[in-house]
Amino acid sequence: MNARHWARTVRWYLRELTGEAEYDRYCARHRSHHPLAPEPTRREYEVLRTLHRETHPQSRCC
Numbered sequence: 001m002n003a004r005h006w007a008r009t010v011r012w013y014l015r016e017l018t019g020e021a022e023y024d025r026y027c028a029r030h031r032s033h034h035p036l037a038p039e040p041t042r043r044e045y046e047v048l049r050t051l052h053r054e055t056h057p058q059s060r061c062c
Helices: 003-018 020-033 042-055
Strands: none
Touching: 003 020, 020 042
């Protein structure tokens, strides 16, 4: 495994861990479903995500 591949793997892992990749996936999905609507900013996305989690709680057994 070369250094470039290692760096790409670490970058991917960190983006998944911090949620940055989730925002990118949301923006891509938003662009495909609503091409004329403006994309929400990262802050707006976080507010929407928090509101959704509060209104749709998921119970877990453990």
